[in-house]
Amino acid sequence: MSTKLQTPSSPSPEVLRRLLRAKDRMDAASHEAWPVARLASVSGVSEAHFSRSFRQAFGLPPHRYLLTRRIERAKLLLRETALPITEIAFQTGWASLGTFGRVFRDVTGESPGELREREQLAALVHDFGRMPGCLLSAAQRPDLTTAVSEKRRNGEAETMNSIDNTTTKEKRR
Template identity: 70%
Template sequence: MPAHKAPDVQPPVPPSAPASADALQDPALLRRLLRAKDRMDAASHEAWPVERLARISGVSEAHFARSFKQAFGIPPHRYLLTRRIEQATTLLRDTALSITDIAFATGWESLGTFGRIFRDITGESPSAMRRVARANMPELDRIPACVLKAAQRPDLTIAVLEKRRRMAKDTFAPSTTEES
């Protein structure tokens, strides 16, 4: 009599595993996500709400946002911020444009917002970044532009507001003390 074999049971998917990991393997979806990413790269100064990007990709807004983050490691808004800050850094280093002109040329609607977010991401104000870049210009001229751009790419693995909160937490003493 043959031994009774238990049916093959698939192990449960851990809750931390992405629900649509197989969907990301779809080459058509990846091409559509790359198309949206390329559009953002080509015109990073424009407004790129998720609705517009989803339309380019031919998927729903929620599916686009989820798939983009899964494919590229960061949400679309942070990717766009990265590109804008990269472009602003290059313009600060390589042109004589005013900081105001650079802010508007890279897609910011407010000089104050540009300055605040630029400082949050890079750790320096735009004018300080320009001074440092110009002081180091002879050394930077020997580095290929693509390598320099990659080395100066901002790290946006956490949201700008979260980064600001963490920095504030480390620099300011609490306003109240807890006594027992």
């Protein structure tokens, strides 16, 4: 008797509709807390099934998807308002300014203040007023296919490697 390896298939249309319901809720209120238990209850499936099916259907775990939406909204507010960065952090669902700043930098490569300054300078050069906001947001959506903590570890490893290489070169002299 041979056993076949089963490849993960895409969620059924019914489950996909349920996942989209939860995804729409996250989109509409990304500033709120969305633990997996809450998302699973919105979609009417178990927590484990929700997490597995969400990742399978959308390519990201629910938490990373929520992070992309929060960062995307924060970038919009930084670009288009004069709100203080602290207010933007709280409006986009972050409980602390420090966490917001750290995750924002990890995802975008620059601090919220640096992004705001760069975007203000770019606004003087380019006229994005004619481009629909949905297209602009989609084009600037952060890529979170890698966990934020993994990106940070990889960045630290690269920094340590460059320090080690510099030290090795100095010892040779």
